[in-house]
Amino acid sequence: MCTLTLAWQVFPDSPVVVAANRDEALDRPSEPPARIEDDPAVVAPRDAEAGGTWIGYNEHGLFAGITNRWTDAEPAADRSRGLLVREALRDESAEDAARFVERELDERSYDGFNLVVADATAAVLFEWDGRLRVTQFDPGVHVVVNVGADDSFTVPSFRPEVGEQQAENARRLREALQPEPGESSEAWHDRAASALGNHDYGVCIHGDGFGTRSSSLIAIGEGGASYRFADGPPCETDHVRVESQL
Template identity: 65%
Template sequence: MCTFTLAWQVFEDAPVVVAANRDEQLGRESEPPARRDWERPVVAPQDAEAGGTWLGYNDAGVLVSVTNRWADTDLAAERSRGLLVRDALRQDTAEDAVRYVERDLDGREYDGFNLVAVDADAALLVEWDGNRRVHQFDPGVHVVVNVGADGRYTIPSRREEIAERQAANADRLREHLRPEPGEHSREWLDRAAAAISDHEFGVCIHGDGFGTRSSSLVRLGADGDSYEYADGPPCETPFEPVDA
């Protein structure tokens, strides 16, 4: 499970604002966010096992992130999904990133995923569960989880109970994060950070060998970019600024 929340073209001072939790096997090693040279400058954490990432942004202001996607179809998983994110971050725009992903899916099969590519001008979601679908987000607040986004959910029969619960949690989280009158991007991001740390919303999880491993707060604004990172469950790990 992973949770990705996005406020896109909501705030004049920052068109892209993100709060996201990464859920993963507790024993899988990763490196914290840093400036990386992946054929162009990128700020991202890195999966130490496969070398990819689950969230990052580049010097063109393109942010790309991926979550798992639950499905009833067994997929070949020929390649790590984090490497697809890393490849997409080489692109100049969010639209270019999605076109790259579409071309890659023509020749390779991955495990199920939801991939978001966003910049100041476009915000797109690629859903892959053996079939490929691309959605364009409208300006507003969006929540992406393993079963889909913004009320468009696919409930797999093999995980029906937990998938239904996740969809309900996502709906409650999105409603909670509707912008308040006069709210600025920093205020919204603080609220989002609190919400994805609050077990009441069910998106900070603790399980047997699996759980929320880290949390990211990213703001791409006219006055500069910022990244704060909790290298552990955000309910018990403070967010620290990333020197990028």
């Protein structure tokens, strides 16, 4: 997944609201969101190749989502990043998940990633490129892409033009998705869905063998969680309610 937008502690009804696009090789098999674990219950799509996930939430109100991180370092992973997300979702809180991620990075190797864990009380960004950077998000709208988040970007030397463009896309998307006065999380989700499929923002991509494969709209609040999923690029695929809600 290459674009993850988090509205954290913005809407009173839902402290965790997410709109995200996943970019991936078109021939990599995946399964749509479903209940993939039971203790605790976890709702997430599944990477059918490695068994992990790129986005999801659990019955405790914990969200986790990941993007690749472009880095000049040589890949040295011995484990899928999606398994890190799936296992983080076994925790009860963002704080517990954060401690888990830190322990994992001491013990195993992963390719570069940007990982967000969030619940009603905390939202944490992990940026990993062989070195770890941890950021506690303030309340507001945050956009995470392959080169970083918000206004903090690291563009790799091997793809400078694409990296700079991605950073600019993230800035414009974040500006466009600032909450409007009196706006509900559902109305914001509708605007976010439109932006994620609008090619003017550059976050719905179509390439040779690679592109935006799906899009997720998740809201988590005291009344439970909701998930709408587009099983295809959002420029041409509607977001449909996931039936396996918690």
